[in-house]
Amino acid sequence: MRSLILFLQQVNVEQKLKDAPDSQYQIGVLIGSFVPFIVLAVIAYTLYYRAKKKEQNLK
Template structure:
């Protein structure tokens, strides 16, 4: 089950950029590929800050 989910989540950004109809689409693809990392970093920072504040 886990491997199926990972397989479905794989996105080939390079191919999407090659097939992009215009520059606006390319920017959207790049921003969309970075959003999960930004969200995870924000969650990690919030958890770190709350743990540090607790001490």
């Protein structure tokens, strides 16, 4: 099941940029491809910060 989801989520950004109708679409594709990584980084940092703060309160 997981491999099916990963297969469906694969996006060929280079192909989308090549077939883009204008530059605004290209910018949207690039931003859209970076958003998941930014969201994951924010979640990871938040979890790290909360764990570190909790550890300091226990001392």
